[in-house]
Amino acid sequence: MAIVAGVLLTLYFLGIVFVLLAPHRGPDPQRGQAVGCLMIVAGGLLLLGVSLGLGVAFDLTWLVDAIVAVVVYPSLILLANGVYFVVRKFRQ
DSSP: OHHHHHHHHHHHHHHHHHHHHSOOSSOOTTHHHHHHHHHHHHHHHHHHHHHHHHHHHTTOHHHHHHHHHHHHHHHHHHHHHHHHHHHHHHHO
8 A cells, every 4th residue: 555655646746746847828926826835735745755655664554554544545535526426427
């Protein structure tokens, strides 16, 4: 499960980097605030990634389990909601 959590953290971080590097359409007064917020979230993801690495390196199962719970379970809920939406859309 630590590998899955690591892959998900990497994907989350790459998504934020993609959004930060995407070209913007024009001047937007909220862009600076959005970039700052995304950088804080990216820093949190990096902190989780480093904590996961330390948990795996030093065999701290409680830390790895906590990070897996924080990272994997919300993505499973999102996946279940996506499947429900697709099934509901096709039934109509």
